[in-house]
Amino acid sequence: GAGVSQSPSNKVTEKGKDVELRCDPISGHTALYWYRQSLGQGLEFLIYFQGNSAPDKSGLPSDRFSAERTGGSVSTLTIQRTQQEDSAVYLCASSLTGGALGYTFGSGTRLTVV
Amino acid sequence: GESVGLHLPTLSVQEGDNSIINCAYSNSASDYFIWYKQESGKGPQFIIDIRSNMDKRQGQRVTVLLNKTVKHLSLQIAATQPGDSAVYFCAENTLKGQGAQKLVFGQGTRLTINP
Numbered sequence: 001g002a003g004v005s006q007s008p009s010n011k012v013t014e015k016g017k018d019v020e021l022r023c024d025p026i027s028g029h030t031a032l033y034w035y036r037q038s039l040g041q042g043l044e045f046l047i048y049f050q051g052n053s054a055p056d057k058s059g060l061p062s063d064r065f066s067a068e069r070t071g072g073s074v075s076t077l078t079i080q081r082t083q084q085e086d087s088a089v090y091l092c093a094s095s096l097t098g099g100a101l102g103y104t105f106g107s108g109t110r111l112t113v114v
Numbered sequence: 115g116e117s118v119g120l121h122l123p124t125l126s127v128q129e130g131d132n133s134i135i136n137c138a139y140s141n142s143a144s145d146y147f148i149w150y151k152q153e154s155g156k157g158p159q160f161i162i163d164i165r166s167n168m169d170k171r172q173g174q175r176v177t178v179l180l181n182k183t184v185k186h187l188s189l190q191i192a193a194t195q196p197g198d199s200a201v202y203f204c205a206e207n208t209l210k211g212q213g214a215q216k217l218v219f220g221q222g223t224r225l226t227i228n229p
Contacts, residue, residue, distance in 0.1 A: 004157070033216065040123075042203055042219035043158070056216065091157050101148070103217070105157030 004106035012112045021077040021109045025094030032075050037089040082113045126226045133194050135223045137187040137204035144206040149189045152201045199227045
């Protein structure tokens with residue numbers, strides 16, 4: 001596609017439920033990043049994919065968070081047993097080779113846990 | 115640990131005036147810095163970058179200054195327009211060969227342009 005697409009744009013879920021957030025990167029971009037943006041805060045790195053592998057998962061805040069990428073394209077971020085502190089905007093970015101200068105961000109998924 | 119932060123969370127300027135947004139960083143090993151603009155409901159958009167071996171870089175209506183002595187970065191926007199209203203983030207990156215080039219972001223400054 002022309003840009004990075006994320007879905008859903010908004011998600012309200014009850015505490016304890018699992019959620020899946022989807023990211024469609026720009027076609028041909030091999031690198032994909034997930035960031036989390038809490039209200040009024042900067043972006044917090046979660047995980048990085050190069051192709052289908054994730055060489056850097058250091059930002060995932062707990063084992064309730066996981067992500068996968070298939071076919072070197074679509075990525076899914078899964079949060080199990082959601083907590084209220086998980087409420088944030090989850091942003092996905094892709095780049096052609098992994099260079100941070102080439103990041104293109106999606107518009108994000110706003111997750112609200114009630 | 116590593117951190118990038120901003121001096122002021124909000125800034126209001128009159129349309130047509132110049133604005134300066136500041137950023138402090140702590141990782142002296144950072145190789146380059148990027149400024150992003152984020153409008154409401156959208157993802158961050160690249161504005162301009164500067165490498166650590168530079169002091170100044172200019173773009174269209176924007177100038178970034180880097181002072182490595184005091185670990186300070188600034189973004190100057192000339193002749194501000196209503197469309198410049200947004201949250202501005204600085205981010206730093208440490209090149210790690212072929213590893214993940216993840217960015218460390220500051221908190222952000224909300225710039226409001228008053229008509």
